[in-house]
Amino acid sequence: MSVETPLNLILITEHFGNAIDDLGFAHGVHAFAAPPQMIVELCRFLKEHPALRFNFLSDICGVDHYPEVPRYEAVYHLYSLPNKWRVRIKCRLGDPPRVPTVTGVWRTANWHEREAWDMYGIRFEGHPDLRRIYMWEGFEGFPQRKDFPLRGYKDELNPFGAEGPPPTRPDLATKNIP
């Protein structure tokens, strides 16, 4: 809910300058927008700065803004256990979506990133084990994208699905992940 002490924004804005945007405070969470190449540096800074100490990664969430451009977004929710602050980092991604992994900063990012890959096809570069997590290996397409039909595509196991084969995208094939 409400924060006890306001987050010291100067620390962050001084360090990063114009590279990140301040999206303001709403509903107990302060939001920032950052470009994908800054994510790891920003996360590490927020985690390790002695006055901030955002040591707990709550969540990583993929978003599909179809048909907007840039289409995808990775949203990070951080929590500072000592200070009881929450921060949201929003990171817009192009198509195909690529963003560096933050598994080096928090180990918990591992499964969150696998989930975002599985559901949205966001490729987290440098992730140690980027496999599908909910869907089975060999599943085609990314089910939570806005252009993926709610009932899936029609095949022998799914007679109520939408007509047409799932769009195959060789650049996003699930196999041969770097």
Added chain:
Amino acid sequence: MTEVTELSRPEGEALDTKEVLLNLGPQHPSTHGVLRLVLELDGEYVARVDPHIGYLHRGTEKLAESFTYTQIFPLTDRLDYLCPPSNNLAFALAVEKLLGIEAPIRAQYIRVLMAELARISGHLLITGALPLDLGAMTALLYAMREREMIMDLLEMISGARMHTSFCRVGGVREDLPDGFFPKIREFCDIFPNRIRDYERLVENNRVFLKRTQGIGVITAEDGIDLGLSGPNLRASGVDWDIRRDEPYEIYDRLDFNVITRNEGDCYARWQCRVEEMRESVRIIEQCLEQMPEGPFQIDMPTIAFPVDKDKVHCSMEALIQHFDLSAYGFKVPKGEVYSAIEAPKGELGFYIISDGSAKPFRMKVRSPSFVNLQGLFGTSNAHYLADMIAVLGSLDPVMAEVDK
């Protein structure tokens, strides 16, 4: 295939060993649902564990995008099906924040009361199930007996034993029924002694102690790094409870302790949950004492159904509004919110992006069990295959919530 088996080896040469893959689950009683673990075994030691999840994936988040906000409540019930009222509460709070409204005080008390009942019900299951996994069957049978009392209470309030769906945006569905207070007071009188019974069943059970104490230790640093929350993290000595640190609803009016343990082993996680049930009973008692009279639902005909149905029957506008609300739902202003509560399993967060329509543009569930399951990678000394069962049981994942 080797055709010749050597009976004796040349001296000084080590035994030729190889690692064996063992599949545990998805249909195995000690995996608490449909979890499949692929274990790489080195003899009887577990060298690597690879959980395969998704057997219960129902696409809650995708489904939610095509449902109105009120229709989503039954979906949240089915996340952590041991304690649906907590899930309802978490979702309702997130939507209320977006709308900029607050439920009436009485409704908040009812929600907290139900959430705490749910916490007890969820913790009771693991109180009994962990000993069951390790061969002590009795505790589960006793725990189920008390869980039945909670089921009866929930049925009394909502008509449903498990999937209550009792919360609404802006309040709860109905007021508490007549005769509820004596029933729940009776429960509050009986239950603390019963907690002592479970402890006595287990605390002198040498097999149980040997298999849980000092097993599966997760340090505080590892726990935070792996994103554990709730009792799993508090058992490692991290004093963090969202109910106290970011109070929602009326938790700031209640007096309760946050239970922590320093050992971080399976026994500490079990103990934390048992102690938390005592605190929950205290919270329920305070709720009963403090609960004021008043409305149980916000007075906003565009968001909540009117309590007084006469208006609907007599006024054209009220009838239209009522029809509109049931057919199309209510619109939520554009914006985004992340709202977390302390669910029985840990931090349960809902991240909702609204595009101004009656359905969420994106709803992300930060389910505690999904993250807590990663605790399997953080245990420093769960060496044996049998320890794996204890660790898994003590982390208390609910697969419906893991798979969403």
